[in-house]
């Protein structure tokens with residue numbers, strides 16, 4: 001038994017991919033994929049936590065950092081409010 005282990009400590013904050021807004025690339029949005037479209041044959045459509053559609057942003061291969069000065073305020077709030085997920 002690991003000292004101090006608990007279900008609470010075995011969870012980590014949810015993380016999101018990062019997307020840059022096409023007309024304002026200095027703003028970084030938290031990206032998520034809508035999984036409910038996956039099983040009908042279409043690839044999951046990415047959206048941002050603040051509701052931008054896929055064609056409105058460019059996905060970048062990094063993790064959305066809510067603490068970043070470039071973070072979209074709406075995405076920051078939503079990302080920080082997201083439930084924690086179990087550790088891998």
Ligand SMILES: [Zn+2]
Pocket residue numbers: 028029030048049050051072073074075
């Ligand atoms: Zn956003």
